[in-house]
Amino acid sequence: MDLIIQILQELIPAFLVATGGVTIVSGGFTINSINKSLIIREKNKHKYLKLYKRTGEVKETQESEIPQIIRLIFKGNNKQDYLNFINMVKGPEELKDIIETFTTNVDEKNLRFCARNLQTVKINKKNIMKDLKDYLSNLKKPIAPIGLYHPTSNTIDLFIPSKQVLSHEFIHMCSSNGEDCGFLVRNFGYGLDEGYTELLNKRIFKYKTYSYYKNVNITKLLETFFDNPKDFEKAFFNNDLDAVLIQFCKYGTKKEFFDLLEKLDNFAMGKIPINDFIEYQKLKFKLYDIIKRSNDENKIKNFENILFQSSLSKILHNGYTLTSPHITSKRLK
Numbered sequence: 001m002d003l004i005i006q007i008l009q010e011l012i013p014a015f016l017v018a019t020g021g022v023t024i025v026s027g028g029f030t031i032n033s034i035n036k037s038l039i040i041r042e043k044n045k046h047k048y049l050k051l052y053k054r055t056g057e058v059k060e061t062q063e064s065e066i067p068q069i070i071r072l073i074f075k076g077n078n079k080q081d082y083l084n085f086i087n088m089v090k091g092p093e094e095l096k097d098i099i100e101t102f103t104t105n106v107d108e109k110n111l112r113f114c115a116r117n118l119q120t121v122k123i124n125k126k127n128i129m130k131d132l133k134d135y136l137s138n139l140k141k142p143i144a145p146i147g148l149y150h151p152t153s154n155t156i157d158l159f160i161p162s163k164q165v166l167s168h169e170f171i172h173m174c175s176s177n178g179e180d181c182g183f184l185v186r187n188f189g190y191g192l193d194e195g196y197t198e199l200l201n202k203r204i205f206k207y208k209t210y211s212y213y214k215n216v217n218i219t220k221l222l223e224t225f226f227d228n229p230k231d232f233e234k235a236f237f238n239n240d241l242d243a244v245l246i247q248f249c250k251y252g253t254k255k256e257f258f259d260l261l262e263k264l265d266n267f268a269m270g271k272i273p274i275n276d277f278i279e280y281q282k283l284k285f286k287l288y289d290i291i292k293r294s295n296d297e298n299k300i301k302n303f304e305n306i307l308f309q310s311s312l313s314k315i316l317h318n319g320y321t322l323t324s325p326h327i328t329s330k331r332l333k
């Protein structure tokens, strides 16, 4: 991506925010939204600190000793022929093409929740003017949704008629055990989940643009930590955040993992433009330091190939450093 575009994407005070797949007018980028973002960040900090303290030592060889973050409430039958089942169930008409592309690009063993949820999923087409306004007035987050998936009721709310938004929400549905969604497990891993969901959305349906771009790009780097990217995909479709923690901690520390989750949550839940831009760049290089500890030439090479696609990363690598501005500076008061 072009350097100027990358910087502009971050720094222009956006009247457009991305959530479910494309962009939407959200009522402007106001001081109020920055205040909301600051409050959310404080909460995220406490949330992950608590989880960090609760989680035991991460040892590769003693996986069973790790307190489970995960509770799988739906255990599938491995003998189930998911693909045939999906063809039989069919699902809502507007998902027809999406199901076909999705099922040809995802391993059958990862179609368990897709098969289960397709039987009852409902798509609610919302009126963007009316419903979004009502929704926004009750919204705690500073970001407006254009699509939403509710795991407990197995419903998709669609605020604009966009295939990209629908397929993004559909992937949430396919990774939902009825309580958790992909890597969003018991309220942890929200930002990682959005990053990986949109990464899959972009890959499977070959969209040129994508939302949650910081989350997507960090998730892409994190994928290189796995010996096989399919293991990352399998973890996603089984709500197995532990698998990511274990793989990460082969090279990184538990603290670094929870810091990563916290930052990804922050990026996905509300923007503080310049601060986020700097945090995002620093996080990429933090992950670079961690993957280098693997001494695995292939993994480091794969990581570098993704990292240095960005000309800004190349410049930063060659000696420029970034420092965070104080987020309660005069400008924001």
Ligand SMILES: [Zn+2]
Residues within 6 Å of the ligand: 019, 020, 168, 172, 194, 197
């Ligand atoms: Zn989403």
